[in-house]
Amino acid sequence: MSFNCYKDIIEEGDTVILYINPQAMYAIQALSIIENRKGEKVENIMQTKYGALKISSLFGKRFGSKVNLSNGWAYVLYPTPELWTQTLPHRTQIIYTPDIGLIMFMLELKPGSIVVESGTGSGSLTHAMAFRVKPSGHIYTYDFHEQRAEQAQKEFKSHGLSDIVTSQCRDVCQNGFSDEVVGKADAVFLDLPHPHLVVPFAIKALKSTGGGRICTFSPCIEQVMRTCQVLKDHGFIQLTTIECLEKEYQVLNRTVTTFTGIRQLPSTDSQSQNAAAEESAGPAEKKFVACVPSACPRGHTGYLTTATYLMENPLSRRSDTEGENKCEN
Amino acid sequence: MTATSVENMITPGHYLIINKNETYLIHQISNKAILKLGRDVIDLKMAIGQSYSSTYKLEPVTDKKRHYTLVVCNDNQARNQWATNGCGTDNKLITDDSSSQLLSTDEIIALKESGETGQNIVERLLKNSKTFQLKTEYAQEKYLKKKARKYCDYITIFKPTIRLITDVLYKQQTIPKTIALRFDTLAQILCRINLDPGGKYLLYENGSQGLLQAALLNQLHDNGSLVHIFSSTSEQNPLKAVKAMNFSESKIKQMLTVSLDEILNTKSEYDIPEEKVEEVVFNCSDDKKRKSDEAYTQLKKKHRPITSTDGLNFIQSNKFDGLIVVCREEPNEFVKILLPYLSLSRPFVVYSAYKEILVTMYAEFKMRRDLVFLRLTDNFLRHHQVLPNRTHPDVTMDDGSGYLFSGLFVTVICQTYEYSLTADSEENYICGFSKKQIQDTLLYAKKYPTKGIALNYACLKEQNIGNDRCLTEQYKLIECLRKECFLTNEQGNEITKGTNIPKDQILKNQEIKKRYQESIVKGNEELDNAVKYYEETMLEHLQSIDNLMKKRIYVDDINIALTNLKIELTAAIRRQMLNINIDQNLNLLY
Ligand SMILES: C[S@@+](CC[C@H](N)C(=O)[O-])C[C@H]1O[C@@H](n2cnc3c(N)ncnc32)[C@H](O)[C@@H]1O
Numbered sequence: 001m002s003f004n005c006y007k008d009i010i011e012e013g014d015t016v017i018l019y020i021n022p023q024a025m026y027a028i029q030a031l032s033i034i035e036n037r038k039g040e041k042v043e044n045i046m047q048t049k050y051g052a053l054k055i056s057s058l059f060g061k062r063f064g065s066k067v068n069l070s071n072g073w074a075y076v077l078y079p080t081p082e083l084w085t086q087t088l089p090h091r092t093q094i095i096y097t098p099d100i101g102l103i104m105f106m107l108e109l110k111p112g113s114i115v116v117e118s119g120t121g122s123g124s125l126t127h128a129m130a131f132r133v134k135p136s137g138h139i140y141t142y143d144f145h146e147q148r149a150e151q152a153q154k155e156f157k158s159h160g161l162s163d164i165v166t167s168q169c170r171d172v173c174q175n176g177f178s179d180e181v182v183g184k185a186d187a188v189f190l191d192l193p194h195p196h197l198v199v200p201f202a203i204k205a206l207k208s209t210g211g212g213r214i215c216t217f218s219p220c221i222e223q224v225m226r227t228c229q230v231l232k233d234h235g236f237i238q239l240t241t242i243e244c245l246e247k248e249y250q251v252l253n254r255t256v257t258t259f260t261g262i263r264q265l266p267s268t269d270s271q272s273q274n275a276a277a278e279e280s281a282g283p284a285e286k287k288f289v290a291c292v293p294s295a296c297p298r299g300h301t302g303y304l305t306t307a308t309y310l311m312e313n314p315l316s317r318r319s320d321t322e323g324e325n326k327c328e329n
Numbered sequence: 330m331t332a333t334s335v336e337n338m339i340t341p342g343h344y345l346i347i348n349k350n351e352t353y354l355i356h357q358i359s360n361k362a363i364l365k366l367g368r369d370v371i372d373l374k375m376a377i378g379q380s381y382s383s384t385y386k387l388e389p390v391t392d393k394k395r396h397y398t399l400v401v402c403n404d405n406q407a408r409n410q411w412a413t414n415g416c417g418t419d420n421k422l423i424t425d426d427s428s429s430q431l432l433s434t435d436e437i438i439a440l441k442e443s444g445e446t447g448q449n450i451v452e453r454l455l456k457n458s459k460t461f462q463l464k465t466e467y468a469q470e471k472y473l474k475k476k477a478r479k480y481c482d483y484i485t486i487f488k489p490t491i492r493l494i495t496d497v498l499y500k501q502q503t504i505p506k507t508i509a510l511r512f513d514t515l516a517q518i519l520c521r522i523n524l525d526p527g528g529k530y531l532l533y534e535n536g537s538q539g540l541l542q543a544a545l546l547n548q549l550h551d552n553g554s555l556v557h558i559f560s561s562t563s564e565q566n567p568l569k570a571v572k573a574m575n576f577s578e579s580k581i582k583q584m585l586t587v588s589l590d591e592i593l594n595t596k597s598e599y600d601i602p603e604e605k606v607e608e609v610v611f612n613c614s615d616d617k618k619r620k621s622d623e624a625y626t627q628l629k630k631k632h633r634p635i636t637s638t639d640g641l642n643f644i645q646s647n648k649f650d651g652l653i654v655v656c657r658e659e660p661n662e663f664v665k666i667l668l669p670y671l672s673l674s675r676p677f678v679v680y681s682a683y684k685e686i687l688v689t690m691y692a693e694f695k696m697r698r699d700l701v702f703l704r705l706t707d708n709f710l711r712h713h714q715v716l717p718n719r720t721h722p723d724v725t726m727d728d729g730s731g732y733l734f735s736g737l738f739v740t741v742i743c744q745t746y747e748y749s750l751t752a753d754s755e756e757n758y759i760c761g762f763s764k765k766q767i768q769d770t771l772l773y774a775k776k777y778p779t780k781g782i783a784l785n786y787a788c789l790k791e792q793n794i795g796n797d798r799c800l801t802e803q804y805k806l807i808e809c810l811r812k813e814c815f816l817t818n819e820q821g822n823e824i825t826k827g828t829n830i831p832k833d834q835i836l837k838n839q840e841i842k843k844r845y846q847e848s849i850v851k852g853n854e855e856l857d858n859a860v861k862y863y864e865e866t867m868l869e870h871l872q873s874i875d876n877l878m879k880k881r882i883y884v885d886d887i888n889i890a891l892t893n894l895k896i897e898l899t900a901a902i903r904r905q906m907l908n909i910n911i912d913q914n915l916n917l918l919y
Contacts, residue, residue, distance in 0.1 A: 006525050006650055008672065019701055064673025064739040075701055075739050078674040080523035098708070101520030102513055108490050111526040111550040134526055135550060209337055210382035211488060221713075221720060228715040237485075241713040244513050249684075249705045251691040291688045291705070303713065310382050310403070310485075 003079060003127065003159035004134060010058045010076060015159065017077040017087055020048060027079060027087035032056035048074065081128035091148055094124035095191065095217060098246035099301055104132055106306040107187035107213045112136040116185045116205045118172045119143040119192045120152045129189075130156075130164045138164060140181050144171035176201030183208050190216040191302075195223065196230040203234060203309060212309045219302045227305050236307035243303050247293060254290040337380050339486065344573040345381075346487040346497070353497050355489065355573045368395055371484070375399035381488035387447075394442045402483065431457040447480030467719065489573045491515075491544045498538055498570065507564075508537040508657060508682060513708050514730050515544060518653060521678045521735045526550035528650035531667060533589070535560040535567075535656040543570035545653070546584055555584045556640050556649075558592055560656070587640035592666065644670060652677040661690050668699075671738040678735040687734040694736065703736040 003015065010016055010030055018026045026048070032055060034044040044055040051070030058067065063078040077083060082097050095103070103125065109115065113133045120126060120143035129139050143149040149169035156165045168178060173194055188202040195216040206212030214236065216227050224241055231239055339345065341360045346353055349366065356364055362373040369387075376385065376399055385399035432440075432454060440450050454476060455461050461469065487493055495512045502509040518541070522530070527550050534541040534557065545555050559567070571581075649670050654660045660679055668677065681687050684707070691705050708730035712723040 006528060022702060062673050066740050077737060082520065082523055097520055098517065101516040105492060105512060105516030105519065108492050110547050209380060224715055225720055241715050243711050245709040246706050247709055251688050251705060289688060289692045291684060
């Protein structure tokens with residue numbers, strides 16, 4: 001409910017992010033009564049590492065408030081796409097925020113954009129794109145996995161995104177996209193095992209005025225190679241393949257031992273020796289602020305291949321030099 | 330003609346992105362439509378009225394050297410392509426003696442000036458190269474690429490988008506004069522700020538040629554708004570990116586501007602120096618020229634009279650959905666002033682080219698209790714060459730992503746106890762006690778300043794009730810204090826009562842005293858156990874708090890605080906145990 005527009009006060013039915021620390025964040029649906037395993041209606045009480053939280057106590061609180069748990073406290077936050085990505089229930093591998101940011105940028109999304117996406121997966125990217133193109137834009141998203149598509153559809157509805165997202169169960173490698181998107185899309189995004197098979201369908205979906213964008217996300221370089229070849233063959237230009245990893249740093253207070261107590265090599269000068277003896281207070285401690293990279297950051301997510309489609313060109317043309325040049329650079 | 334197609338049509342006054350081979354540039358097309366590109370002069374008149382994303386062939390003008398006109402050419406196949414006609418397998422036959430090209434430089438220049446097409450020139454070059462056929466396929470490609478850059482006969486005109494503008498600006502930027510904002514960093518900023526098209530945003534941008542203003546405006550729907558705070562220290566072409574986007578008048582109106590000085594002054598004086606507030610007045614001039622620089626130059630005119638919707642008022646009467654700071658200055662103090670203008674649970678993002686600046690800020694901000702989810706990041710970005718059998722990461726990398734520091738603004742927790750009593754805070758409870766309870770307790774504490782109470786009181790004050798840290802410990806301390814206060818109160822009554830105690834009562838009291846001493850002995854054992862138990866729980870707390878705040882607060886500081894607290898607490902427990910004994914005895918008394 002709370003997904004389609006920022007709101008201030010928590011109401012029943014909203015999704016709320018319970019923030020304990022960056023490693024412990026949970027998406028909760030704010031319902032006062034839930035069914036227990038026996039099917040009885042019971043008071044909704046959430047158990048956390050730091051004690052229990054009565055969900056109904058959240059109603060009327062502001063997003064951003066601090067709430068007491070029985071053994072500590074937490075914050076209740078608005079479910080921005082970024083926080084949702086961190087807390088959503090995984091039904092598939094998902095795309096994370098650094099890639100999401102780049103995808104939306106490379107696809108040049110803005111309010112009003114019409115986007116075609118496949119597969120929907122867990123809807124991580126779909127949520128972010130919906131937030132970006134609302135209120136006038138639209139995301140058409142397809143997944144051939146029936147349950148997943150259904151689940152996603154339900155989720156979009158309960159998050160108040162039905163006006164912005166259309167979710168369908170469809171095998172886009174075989175059947176392409178639905179007729180309603182033909183010639184309409186500003187951008188096409190593909191995150192499925194064989195994106196190269198979908199490129200001809202993507203061209204059909206892209207608007208005919210030219211300048212439409214395509215982006216594929218593939219974990220393996222072989223997928224990228226096939227995709228690039230097909231894109232080039234179909235006259236796409238400005239082909240680029242990038243990978244982008246976000247590095248996070250922690251800022252900590254640290255102390256080190258310094259060598260200030262130690263003097264230069266003993267000299268014959270008796271005076272300085274005396275001075276050294278006086279000052280030999282031993283090693284001193286020094287405080288400093290350390291900036292430490294994460295111990296084991298993500299090393300790979302996927303390659304992003306992006307390209308522009310200019311005008312309607314006859315299909316299957318020979319590779320054009322410009323595309324090749326761009327690609328090589 | 331529909332509105333969309335007009336928007337998609339090249340019109341004089343528009344900014345365009347011109348792409349020739351691999352170079353991109355921002356160009357404003359005038360009525361004359363002349364583009365100077367290196368030593369070439371290109372007449373763009375043909376492009377006027379065409380839709381964007383078209384490709385044109387450069388046609389030499391017969392009577393003028395290096396002058397060209399355009400011919401629309403949207404056929405990909407017609408683009409520059411040169412037959413290579415076989416290649417070598419390695420480079421062992423190739424010697425570099427600069428005599429491999431039979432055409433002289435003068436001859437080549439003459440060719441170019443004669444209006445020969447790039448296609449033909451390169452073909453001649455290939456024919457006259459002794460080594461080209463010997464080169465490996467890879468080397469040939471590299472050679473052709475180099476030549477294509479110089480002799481490309483085609484240009485493509487794109488509609489400016491943030492993506493293209495970011496690229497053009499990034500390549501032109503001169504560090505440290507301007508901020509080189511790489512596309513992935515900009516993408517990250519837009520994502521981190523969780524841009525809501527209908528939201529209100531607060532931006533301070535200085536040094537990045539208006540890229541952030543353009544990007545944010547581009548992401549706003551009609552109901553969104555942006556307040557840009559600008560610095561008086563002048564920047565060259567501070568609106569380059571905004572202009573290049575060909576925004577409509579109404580779009581531009583969604584952005585209000587305020588000078589940085591106004592913000593800083595207001596803060597220190599707590600009143601609004603009204604006359605000095607500046608607002609961008611993008612008046613629709615009468616002539617229907619859709620886009621003119623005039624609107625923008627007004628921004629430069631300082632101190633225009635204000636209207637009812639001035640930026641400063643807007644800032645002060647609104648809560649914002651995000652704060653973005655991209656600048657060359659150290660933004661620390663400034664960000665602190667602007668944070669309270671954010672709604673709760675909303676993000677801020679600060680960019681700096683220098684990690685050190687953000688590290689200092691992080692260290693300071695993580696001591697604050699009204700900020701969570703603090704993150705300091707940069708990007709590893711790698712381009713890949715994807716070619717059959719020759720796919721690999723690019724040989725050069727760009728490490729200039731800069732750094733981002735971001736977080737979410739949440740409830741302000743009362744800093745001290747005294748403050749929390751007066752402030753109309755949302756938190757009616759502190760450490761699980763109502764304010765009234767604490768107030769009463771402290772009143773008692775003041776009334777009966779026994780040693781124990783004074784100690785606990787001092788300890789509590791030192792801990793700053795309501796402080797996020799060590800809540801559980803504070804809870805215990807307050808509880809302890811309450812108890813002591815209660816007891817002292819009772820004892821106080823007892824003493825007053827005791828002035829005319831009958832003899833048997835005294836006897837009874839003596840017995841009590843005896844039992845009291847006994848219970849103290851017994852209590853001491855309990856005490857030892859309790860202290861041990863508390864020590865263990867303290868350790869647990871220590872660890873859990875350590876884990877909890879590893880990323881956010883100086884762990885060392887917490888440790889020190891907790892060690893101190895532990896000592897205090899042990900003392901408190903001792904006193905409390907003593908009280909339990911007193912308690913028991915008091916029960917006996919009645
Ligand atoms: C890795 S997931 C996508 C995750 C998604 N991008 C996210 O961020 O949550 C890939 C999805 O593609 C779907 N898929 C695979 N092949 C497909 C096809 N031919 N047509 C439609 N969907 C397909 C799978 O069912 C799977 O859910």
